[in-house]
Amino acid sequence: MYRYDRTDQQLIDERVAQYRDQMTRHLAGELSADELRPLRLQNGLYIQRHGPMLRIAIPYGMLAAAQLRKLAEISRRYDRGIGHLTTRQNMQLNWPQFEETPEILGELASVEMHAVQTSGNCIRNITSDHFAGVAADELTDPRPYCELLRQWSTFHPEFAFLPRKFKIAVNAAAQDRAVIRAHDIGLDLVRGDDGELGFRVFVGGGLGRTPILGKLVRDFLPRRHLLSYLDAILRLYNRYGRRDNLYKARIKILVQALGIEEFGRQVEAEWSELRDGPTTVPDAEFARLAAHFAPPAWQTLPAEDPAHTALISTDKAFANWVRRCVHPHKTPGYAAVTLSLKAPGVAPGDISDVQMIAVAELAERFSFGEARVSHEQNLVLADVRQSDLHAVWQIARSQRLATANIGLLTDMICCPGGDLCSLANARSIPIAAAVNEKFDDLDYLYDIGDLSLNISGCMNSCGHHHVANIGILGVDKNDEEWYQITIGGQQGNAATIGKVIGPSFYAMEVPEVIAALIDVYVEQRTASERFIDTLQRIGIEPFKTRAYAGRDRRRTAKVEHRETEVVSA
């Protein structure tokens, strides 16, 4: 993975010093709360329902074992021994002390980490495919491009005070696993006609209260122009994005107002002034960055390990885990493993300090010392030998990291919601817990098969509910928690925004409603259909009808979304 050079380390150290000074001035009364606010946000520090929350950056999800150990130590020493992984592949600490945050950032800097631009109206953490570098369907490794963008976006002097936050994701695989069209800019690495690498550029996607998929603004951008082209987009957005209304300030609103053709024309006009300048990226720089992501020393192994095959046929629990949590690897004899952070009874995406240490050890012993965070809030060991899978499973199981539910209904993406987040309309974690209780039979979950269920506590949509097969959104009605349900959303190449099925439900009803939706699928499916396939074939109506059958809807007045300040993971 990427290792800092002297400049990287120096800049991060200087950032810590800057932040420490800002906090000192604030505590001395020289920097008001309002003046500090954007500064602390751009260092990841929110003030939440119960106090501060610190969001630590994990650039494109990559973690070294030493970094995991440091995170474990920090969470134990400065927090309550729990970290929460987010849909931007970051980690949140929910209980740090305000005054101790400079110390935490100092600790992070010692392992080449930081919390830079994990919040605020600036360019946020770049996200990508958690199987980068090992996926068989990948054109090339996206991480060198992510790192290029990390450096370009870090302390970009022109774009630190944008109208709103700005999210960028990069995909380089045949199957998009980074939801690129749900981003302000989505980059799809492709090969041009003459074999040159470049990008299809999507712009103006985003979830939140106005969910829209990004639109194609450029069919092919040679990779050397990446930074100047993004400078052009960001400059247009910085200058002309709306600043009068927080809810209309994302770039998607500007793109909508101008229309994608006119927006694209203005980008080209601005870019024509910038292209071929010094920001043009030379091949040598791509090569330098790519060297940081050189493949580890994979051994030459048979494609199939006989002992492994034997264990699968004799050990059902292991076989189930392999089926759901082990993924193909482009190198024979290797596999990628997802460590599920979706065990029943645990808030989705939460990981304890002890588990972090365990994952660090697993990574060191079995996966070249590295792990990744997926945007689905799980951890991935990307380079495990097939012959080691059983050992990995046993250790992971002893740490409750081997719930065999990846891609199933209980592998929920779930935001912290009303238990922690001050913007929430409703709680999310208890809904996840209730769904887990209702669907506690693994065999039934396997029978239901691939299905995504995501939960957000408010319209900010940190839980990506819009792109879930079943999406649950917390809404506030007369100070009561209600939940609106959408169905038919999906991630991937066929990314779709789900449709609302009707009036919202009381918290207690949610598990039953989900069961009703699943029943329709189970009754109607053909042998090979997933939930989403059946839904697309028979339409939303039968699901809707069943969800409301026998329910008293008199309590469901029109829902008012509470106007809240907007944050998101």
Next chain:
Amino acid sequence: MPRIISNHCIVEDHWQVLTLAADETPATVTLPAAPVLLPLAVWLARRDEIIARYPQPGVWLDSDEGPEALAGDTDRFAVIAVNFPKFTDGRSYSSARLLRERYRYSGEIRAIGDVLQDQLFYMRRCGINAYALRADKDPEKALAGLTVFSDSYQAAADQPLPAFRRHATQEPA
């Protein structure tokens, strides 16, 4: 006399900023005796008169006014100020870069408005070289804000080459 930061030094400053009162219009407002930073609208309405009257006029751009309106005229100005109505309004960073990098303006670009220590580094990178701090702030203390970082990744007005063109072959830390 108010003090500002100019090129890393604290200096006494004599420029006034003219703003239009509710009952004034660009065409009729009384032009004070020099030196004054005029609103863009006044410059546009009375260009010839201003050129005749001031040997080296000054102008200020609000955050929603781009430097495009000054194209071709930038060299006439001793000072072009860019306003930050709120420090969280980042539009004037783009204006400053455009003035320096596209319109090749080499005179003083001054930040006015909600100008605070913790934004000075980014302002400097965008080509701003004078800073009229908000009245309640001490420019002496704010000076430190100009030198928070010793290097930068991106090309900008202060550094035409991105880091990757300057030190691509460093040793790892």
